[in-house]
Amino acid sequence: MTIMYIHGYGSNGNATKGQLLRTMLPQHRVVSPTFDYDHETPWAIQKQISETIEKEDVRMIVGSSFGGYHTLCATSFFHGIVWVINPARDVVATIQRVILANGTLSQDAANFLNEYKDFDSKVFQRQVQLNQSGRWPDDTPLNFALSNDDELLGDHRPLLDLFPCHDRVVWKDNCGHRFLRFEELDLLN
DSSP, X not given: OEEEEEOOTTOOTTSHHHHHHHHHOTTSEEEOOOOOTTTSOHHHHHHHHHHHHHHHTEEEEEEETHHHHHHHHHTTTOOSEEEEESOOSSHHHHIIIIITTTSOOOHHHHHHHHHHHHHIIIIIHHHXXXXXXXXXXXXXXXXXXXXXXXXXXXXXXXXXXXXXXXXXXXXXXXXXXXXXXXXXXXTTO
């Protein structure tokens, strides 16, 4: 089986979590492309994800943080096993608070934020509505790995209110936002 890892903001395809997946699942192929979140629109990122899924015959996606958000959005076209680790839930507020934290909003930063506002309303919110209506596809098992002590994104319980139709939730203490305890997750069962 081919598994795709979608990294978070400020990371890359060769980051620790992608390496952990490769070590943990040696019998499977793990692809982990690098996404240029700073210079690509969310629409372009989703296109790259879709193209990778098709080209590599991906059967499972694991996404973390900002990559977890993109993973949830990719369920609009991907049908297979989905794991999201400490995903960004309110991406616009997260961008404003974490990525654009310096307080000045250049035209490029404003455009970046507006792209995500548009994308969030058209893609993420549609997936939330689909899940809340109970019409989540059976061939897309949705699983969450969440930290009780996420210092960057805070409390993840509201996320589960957005996605009540899920297969599994694994809560972990003492792992923070980075959540490197992959070996404690049973990703394939």
